[in-house]
Amino acid sequence: MDNKINFKDLWAKQTSIEPNPGDLLLQISKMKRSNLRKLIVTNLMLVTVSAFIILIWIYYQPQLVSTKVGILLIILSMTIFLFAYNRSYTLFKEDINSKSNTDYLKELLAIKSKQQFMHTTMLNVYFILLSAGIGLYMYEYTSRMTIFWGIVAYGITLIWILFNWFYLRPKQIKKQQLKLDDMITKFKKLNNQLEA
Template sequence: MNFDNLKDLWQQQSAPKPDIEALHHTAGKFKKTATIKMLLCIIALIFTAAFIIGVWIRFQPQLITTKIGLVLILLAILLFVVASTQSIGMFRAVNMAETNTEYIDHWMAVKQQQKKMQTLILSLYFILLSAGLALYMYEYAVKMSFSGALLAYGLTGAWILFNWFYVRPRHIKKQNSKLDEIIDGYRKVMEQLGEDTLKG
């Protein structure tokens, strides 16, 4: 995408306009920050998966429920890592746009991928993780007192619910707000430059 050409055309407009350089800066900063966060998340999940496999090998759980639980947790991690890798690919594709319209189309694709992450992927992740933890904990919970097992399951459930109902919505709202700001800003630029209607 020829940003210099876009900037020159934008500066020729007589109508009041937002700062195109600030818009480019906001978009670049968001892309960089989101990519770094996803990479760190992927690294953390890979280390977590390695730790889980190590625990499995070291302690050799006896019950099939424990083994199924570990498999479900690993599947949840794999699902999230694959989806996050796809999201990083979408962010990288933004720089490969050849035209102004393609540039915004790439941002729209990023938004669609993020929507998929926020709904389908996160839902499956939490379902698999919750079921996996519940099954994994059973072998050890049966050896505890009733109050101990109740406390263990209660704390685990509270942690999952806190992340689902508090952390997740706040993260989604913040991310969507920034994406909408970027896309709407570029839409206004394209409209004033007489570009084609955006796809999607």
């Protein structure tokens, strides 16, 4: 074996011109702002929609309980969606970066499986509540129409709901899941290296 090679010397010879730290800080604040903006816009949008629905309730004074329950379900579905969305944003805010590699990988795996749960379960709950809410909400107004138009109104809504449930929802879940599964496999592999 050739012991003349001094790895430490070779190692230390690799250097790089360090970028100006000022530029880096500028970039940080820019990135933070754009992340925050996305979060605020999503929250604001759903809050506005909820407020709009409540306004309808106040102005049109629905007579049937089904309408009121429908409105509550719609708002509940959006609240749950927002909760999940905000939660997945804050999952990474918890300070795990300065843990040891072993603990870090464990935490990362735990976070990934939490995300997996949220993406599937929460999305399902959101769709079910939203669809049920819309269905109930429509009943009062549809019951005042002729049977023909009532069927048309519910038919269109049903098609929209089915499209969401059988096309958009699985597509969304599959996309997220593929990414997460891949990541979890890779992190598990890293974790195994440390346990070996």
